[in-house]
Amino acid sequence: xxxxxxxxxxxxxxxxxxxxxxxxxxxxxxxxxxxxxxxxxxxxxxxxxxxxxxxxxxxxxxxxxxxxxxxxxxxxxxxxxxxxxxxxxxxxxxxxxxxxxxxxxxxxxxxxxxxxxxxxxxxxxxxxxxxxxxxxxxxxxxxxxxxxxxxxxxxxxxxxxxxxxxxxxxxxxxxxxxxxxxxxxxxxxxxxxx
Amino acid sequence: xxxxxxxxxxxxxxxxxxxxxxxxxxxxxxxxxxxxxxxxxxxxxxxxxxxxxxxxxxxxxxxxxxxxxxxxxxxxxxxxxxxxxxxxxxxxxxxxxxxxxxxxxxxxxxxxxxxxxxxxxxxxxxxxxxxxxxxxxxxxxxxxxxxxxxxxxxxxxxxxxxxxxxxxxxxxxxxxxxxxxxxxxxxxxxxxxxxxxxxxxxxxxxxxxxxxxxxxxxxxxxxxxxxxxxxxxxxxxxxxxxxxxxxxxxxxxxxxxxxxxxxxxxxxxxxxxxxxxxxxxxxxxxxxxxxxxxxxxxxxxxxxxxxxxxxxxxxxxxxxxxxxxxxxxxxxxxxxxxxxxxxxxxxxxxxxxxxxxxxxxxxxxxxxxxxxxxxxxxxxxxxxxxxxxxxxxxxxxxxxxxxxxxxxxxxxxxxxxxxxxxxxxxxxxxxxxxxxxxxxxxxxxxxxxxxxxxxxxxxxxxxxxxxxxxxxxxxxxxxxxxxxxxxxxxxxxxxxxxxxxxxxxxxxxxxxxxxxxxxxxxxxxxxxxxxxxxxxxxxxxxxxxxxxxxxxxxx
Numbered sequence: 127x128x129x130x131x132x133x134x135x136x137x138x139x140x141x142x143x144x145x146x147x148x149x150x151x152x153x154x155x156x157x158x159x160x161x162x163x164x165x166x167x168x169x170x171x172x173x174x175x176x177x178x179x180x181x182x183x184x185x186x187x188x189x190x191x192x193x194x195x196x197x198x199x200x201x202x203x204x205x206x207x208x209x210x211x212x213x214x215x216x217x218x219x220x221x222x223x224x225x226x227x228x229x230x231x232x233x234x235x236x237x238x239x240x241x242x243x244x245x246x247x248x249x250x251x252x253x254x255x256x257x258x259x260x261x262x263x264x265x266x267x268x269x270x271x272x273x274x275x276x277x278x279x280x281x282x283x284x285x286x287x288x289x290x291x292x293x294x295x296x297x298x299x300x301x302x303x304x305x306x307x308x309x310x311x312x313x314x315x316x317x318x319x320x
Numbered sequence: 321x322x323x324x325x326x327x328x329x330x331x332x333x334x335x336x337x338x339x340x341x342x343x344x345x346x347x348x349x350x351x352x353x354x355x356x357x358x359x360x361x362x363x364x365x366x367x368x369x370x371x372x373x374x375x376x377x378x379x380x381x382x383x384x385x386x387x388x389x390x391x392x393x394x395x396x397x398x399x400x401x402x403x404x405x406x407x408x409x410x411x412x413x414x415x416x417x418x419x420x421x422x423x424x425x426x427x428x429x430x431x432x433x434x435x436x437x438x439x440x441x442x443x444x445x446x447x448x449x450x451x452x453x454x455x456x457x458x459x460x461x462x463x464x465x466x467x468x469x470x471x472x473x474x475x476x477x478x479x480x481x482x483x484x485x486x487x488x489x490x491x492x493x494x495x496x497x498x499x500x501x502x503x504x505x506x507x508x509x510x511x512x513x514x515x516x517x518x519x520x521x522x523x524x525x526x527x528x529x530x531x532x533x534x535x536x537x538x539x540x541x542x543x544x545x546x547x548x549x550x551x552x553x554x555x556x557x558x559x560x561x562x563x564x565x566x567x568x569x570x571x572x573x574x575x576x577x578x579x580x581x582x583x584x585x586x587x588x589x590x591x592x593x594x595x596x597x598x599x600x601x602x603x604x605x606x607x608x609x610x611x612x613x614x615x616x617x618x619x620x621x622x623x624x625x626x627x628x629x630x631x632x633x634x635x636x637x638x639x640x641x642x643x644x645x646x647x648x649x650x651x652x653x654x655x656x657x658x659x660x661x662x663x664x665x666x667x668x669x670x671x672x673x674x675x676x677x678x679x680x681x682x683x684x685x686x687x688x689x690x691x692x693x694x695x696x697x698x699x700x701x702x703x704x705x706x707x708x709x710x711x712x713x714x715x716x717x718x719x720x721x722x723x724x725x726x727x728x729x730x731x732x733x734x735x736x737x738x739x740x741x742x743x744x745x746x747x748x749x750x751x752x753x754x755x756x757x758x759x760x761x762x763x764x765x766x767x768x769x770x771x772x773x774x775x776x777x778x779x780x781x782x783x784x785x786x787x788x789x790x791x792x793x794x795x796x797x798x799x800x801x802x803x804x805x806x807x808x809x810x811x812x813x814x815x816x817x818x819x820x821x822x823x824x825x826x827x828x829x830x831x832x833x834x835x836x837x838x839x840x841x842x843x844x845x846x847x848x849x850x851x852x853x854x855x856x857x858x859x860x861x862x863x864x865x866x867x868x869x870x871x872x873x874x875x
Contacts, residue, residue, distance in 0.1 A: 141358060148350055153342035160343055174349045175813055181357045182810065186721050186743065207740050211854070212732055240340035247338070262331045263338045276738065290330070 129193060136184045144181055151194060152177070155201045161247055161259050162205035176204035202264055206274050209256060246296045254289030261286050356812065359762065359795035373704065374688070377649060647692050648873045650703070654685040654842050656865025658709045660759070662801075665856040666727065666737070672857060675805050676748060677714035681758070683863060684708050685844075689767065691871065697773035705789065707763040709861055713799060715808050716751025724802040726809055728854045737856065739803060746799065746808040757808055761796035761815070761850065761861075765789040767823060774826075781829045789821040789844075798850065801857050814852040821846050825867055836871040 132150075135143020156173050163169035179200050187196050247255060256275065260266045261282070266274070268282040275282070297303040659680045664672045689703020725739040746757060769787030776782050798815055799808040827840025842865045849858040 139357070141354065144354075144357065145350070148353065152349070153344050154339075156343040156345045157338070157341040160341075161338060166343070169343070170345055170349050173345055174352050177349075177353050178356050178813060181353070182812075183721075183743065186745075203741060210738055210740070211728070211730060240337040243334060243337040244341045247334075258334075262334045265335075274741075293334075294330070 133184070133187065133189075133193065136181060139181075147180075148177060151197055154194075155197065157244070158198060158201055158264075159205055161244055161263070162202075162209060162256065164252075168208075172205045172208050173201070175208070176201040179204060198264075202260070203274075206256070206260075209252065210275070242300075242302050243297075246293060246300065246302065249296055250289055250292055254285055254292060257282055257285040258289040258293065262290070370688075370704075370706075377688070645873060645875055647690060648836075648871045650689045650691055650701070650869055650871040652685075652687055652689075652838075652867055652869035654865040654867040656683045656685060656842070656844070656863045657681070658683040658711050659862045659864075660711050660850075660859055661862065663858045663860075665729070665858060672801070672805070676801065679712045679714070679756075681710040681712050683710055683865075685842075685863075685865065685867075687767065691771065699771040700769070701771060701785070701787070702766065702768045705765045705767050707765060707791070708760065709763070709796075709863065710758055710760040711861075713757040713759060713808065715746045715748060715755055715757050715799070717753045717755045718745050718747060718751045721745045722747070722807065724804070724807045724809065726800055726811070727803040727856045729856060731854055742802070742809045742811070744802070744807050744809040746810070748801070748806050748808060757799040757810075759797060759799055761793050761798075763791045763793050763819075765791035765821060769823065776829075779831050782826070783829060783838075783840075784826045785824070787823040787825075789823055791819045791821050793817050793819060793850075800851065800855060811851075814855050816848065816850060816852055819846060819848050819850070827867060827869070829871075834872065836873075838867070838869040838871065840867055841865070842867040 132143050132147050136147055152173065155176065156169055159169035159172040159176070160166065163172055176197075180197050183200070187193065247258065250258065257271060260271045260274070261268065268279045268286070271277075271282040272279040277285075294303070657680045660678065662672045662676070685705055685707045687703050687705030689701055689705075691699045691701040693699045721743040722745070723741065723743055725741055727737050728740050730736040730738060746755070767787040767789040769785055771783050771785040774782045774784055793815055794817070796812065796815055797810065798812055800811045800814065801807075802809055821844055823842060823844045825840055825842040827838045829836050829838040831837075842863075844863040844865070846861040849855075849860060851857075851859060
C-alpha cells in the first residue's frame with residue numbers, strides 16, 4: 127500500500143489503512159514513548175492515546191512534511207501531556223559541579239547498541255530525561271521546550287546540561303562509553319525521581 | 321521547530337541510536353485504538369450479549385413453566401376432534417383425595433351451569449378414569465371447567481392417581497421431556513402423558529394434581545344418551561362381566577353435578593344407582609362404558625399400601641418455588657430528551673452555560689429487567705439498560721485547525737492546573753461554516769430500584785419508582801470547551817467510562833391478557849461529570865422521557 131493510499135484510507139476511516147499505518151509506524155513510535163515513559167505499560171498507554179489523536183486528526187495533515195514527522199510530533203506532545211499530568215518540571219538535580227562536557231566521537235564505541243542508549247536515558251530523572259529527549263533527540267529548541275513544559279528557557283538549558291553530564295556518567299559507569307579526559311567528577315543529589 | 325545549533329558527536333550519537341530503537345507494541349494497544357476510533361464496531365458484540373441474555377431469559381422462562389399446560393389447549397384438542405365418534409381422553413387424578421365412598425358428597429362441587437354442550441366421563445381402563453370432553457355449544461373451555469367445577473374421583477381412580485403421582489415425582493427430573501409441557505411416565509401405559517396445569521386452582525394450591533393425557537385419539541362408540549327416566553331402555557350388554565358407570569348427574573336445580581364412578585355387576589344396577597343419586601328428574605346419564613375384560617393392567621393394592629402411597633405422595637410433593645407467580649420480567653423503552661448543564665470549576669465572572677449555544681436532542685433508553693414484590697405494593701427491580709444520550713452545540717467550522725488549549729487539573733496535585741495543547745477546526749464565536757456538534761454517549765447501566773404502588777386495584781394502578789443506575793460509558797463523542805471558551809475540541813479520551821445516574825418515574829399500569837402494560841414520565845439525572853475530573857468544565861446530563869413497558873409474571 128502506498129503512503130498516499132494509506133493516508134486516503136485513514137482519512138476515510140478505513141480500518142485496513144489504519145491498521146497498515148499503525149503497523150508501519152507503531153514500533154518506532156513506541157520507542158519514542160518508551161524514552162519518555164516510566165515503563166513499557168506507561169509507554170503503551172501514551173502510544174495508544176497518541177495514535178487515537180493521529181487517526182482522529184489525520185484529516186488535518188497537509189502533506190507539507192514527512193508523515194512520520196507529523197505523527198512523531200503528535201506522539202511527543204502526547205507524551206509530554208501525559209508526563210505533565212504527574213510531574214513538575216521545576217524539580218532539579220543538585221549538581222555541585224557540572225561542566226558542559228564535550229564528548230568526542232572516539233569515546234563512543236561503534237558497537238554501542240540502541241537499546242543500551244535508550245535504557246541509559248531512561249535511568250535519568252524524569253525532568254532531565256524529558257529535556258534531553260526533546261532537545262538532543264527530538265530536535266526542539268530550548269525555547270520550545272520551555273513553552274511545552276511551562277518552564278523558563280534557561281531552566282531547560284541547565285536541565286539539559288546536567289542531563290547530558292549525568293547520562294555520560296551513566297554510560298561510562300556501565301562501560302558503554304569511555305570517560306572523556308576533560309570530564310570532571312560529578313556529585314549528584316537527586317531530588318526528582320522517576 | 322528545528323534549532324540551528326551545532327550538534328556535537330554525543331548528541332548525534334544519541335539521536336542516531338535512539339532513532340534505531342524500536343519496540344513492538346502488544347495487540348492490546350491496537351485493539352484499544354481500534355475500539356476507540358470505531359465505536360460502532362462494538363455494537364455486534366453488545367448485540368450478541370443482549371441476544372444471549374434474551375435467549376437465556378426465554379429458556380429460563382420456558383423451563384420454569386414446562387409444567388404449565390393450558391387446559392385450554394386440551395380443550396382445543398378436544399374441539400378438534402370433529403367426528404362425533406372420535407374423542408381424546410383426559411384421565412383425571414386427584415391424589416390428595418382420601419378414600420371415599422361414592423356415597424359421600426365430597427365429589428359435588430358447585431357450578432352454575434353445565435359448561436358442556438356434549439360431554440361425558442368414560443372409563444376404558446379399570447385403573448384409570450378418563451374424562452371425555454367435547455364442548456360444542458359454548459365458548460367455555462376446558463380450563464374453566466377444571467378451575468371451578470372439577471369433581472372428585474372414586475376409589476379406584478384415587479388409588480391409581482396416587483401411584484401415578486408418585487411415579488411422576490420420580491420421573492420428572494430424570495425423564496426427557498416430550499415437548500415443553502409433558503413428560504413420559506415410565507412403568508405406565510406408554511401412551512399416557514402426564515401434565516400439570518398451572519392455571520388450575522387446585523394445582524396452584526397444592527401443586528399435585530396431574531392430568532394425564534392420552535396422546536392418541538381413540539374411536540369409541542357411545543351409546544345413545546338416555547335421560548334418567550329412560551334408563552330402562554338402555555340395552556345391557558349381556559356379554560359384559562362387569563360395567564363401570566361414570567356419569568354426570570345434575571343433582572339440583574342449579575345443575576350441580578357429581579361424577580359417579582362405580583363398578584357394577586350389571587348395567588341396569590348401575591343406572592339405578594345413578595338414578596337414586598339424582599335429585600332432579602331432568603338428570604341425564606351421559607355415558608356408560610363397558611369394562612374391557614381383557615384389560616390386564618389393573619392394579620391391586622391393599623388398604624395399607626394405599627395409605628402408604630397416599631402419605632408418601634402427600635409428603636413428597638414437589639416444593640413450590642417461592643418466586644413463582646411473583647417474579648416478573650419487564651421490557652421497556654424510553655424515548656427521551658437530553659439536556660446538559662455546565663459548571664466551571666475555575667472561578668469565572670460569567671455563567672459558562674451562557675457562553676455556549678446548546679440545544680437538547682433526542683435520546684433513548686432500552687432495557688430488560690426483573691421485578692419482585694417484597695411487600696404489598698412494593699417491588700424491587702433490577703436489570704440491564706442501554707442508553708443513548710445526545711445534545712447539540714452550535715459552533716463554526718474553519719478551513720484550518722487552530723491551536724488552542726484546554727485547562728486540565730493535575731490529578732496528583734489538587735488545586736493545580738495546566739494547559740494542554742490541542743488543535744481544532746471548531747470555534748465558538750465565529751467561523752466560516754456554521755455546524756452543529758453532536759455530543760453523544762453510549763451507555764450500559766444496571767438500574768436497581770423500587771416501585772411503590774400509590775393507588776389502584778389489581779387491574780389499574782398508579783405507581784412511582786426510583787432507581788440508582790451504575791453506568792458504563794462505552795463510547796461517544798465529546799466536544800470540550802477550550803480554556804478561553806473560544807473553541808470546541810473533539811476529545812473522546814477524557815470521557816468518564818464509569819458514571820452514576822439516578823432515575824425517578826411515575827406510571828400507570830394496566831393488566832391485559834396476562835401482561836401488565838405501563839406508561840409514564842421518567843426523569844434521569846447524571847450524578848457525576850461526563851468527562852474526566854481533570855477537565856475543569858463539569859458537564860451533567862438530565863433526561864426527560866416517557867417510558868413504555870410491558871411486564872409478565874413468571875409462573
